Amino acid sequence: MPTTTIELDADLQEKVGALKAPEQSPIAFVRALIEREHSQREQLAAAAAYQALLVAHPEEQAALAEWASAPLADAPAKSAS
Numbered sequence: 001m002p003t004t005t006i007e008l009d010a011d012l013q014e015k016v017g018a019l020k021a022p023e024q025s026p027i028a029f030v031r032a033l034i035e036r037e038h039s040q041r042e043q044l045a046a047a048a049a050y051q052a053l054l055v056a057h058p059e060e061q062a063a064l065a066e067w068a069s070a071p072l073a074d075a076p077a078k079s080a081s
Helices: 008-021 026-056 058-068
Strands: none
Touching: 008 026, 026 058
């Protein structure tokens, strides 16, 4: 994997130093920021895709509404056997 160097001006270096954990290197901090941002964007895209699925499939939305209204705190009903 090719390595890339990103130059930070003194102001950004100071901000990174103030934000990162004392035991964390600046490189590890920036890497974690990038990973977190990437994950957040993937999650937002997945949420948008799921919302589109619910719009396209109203039966799925109805099933979710039924599940959300289920009395989960109540004891299950006994089946007649």
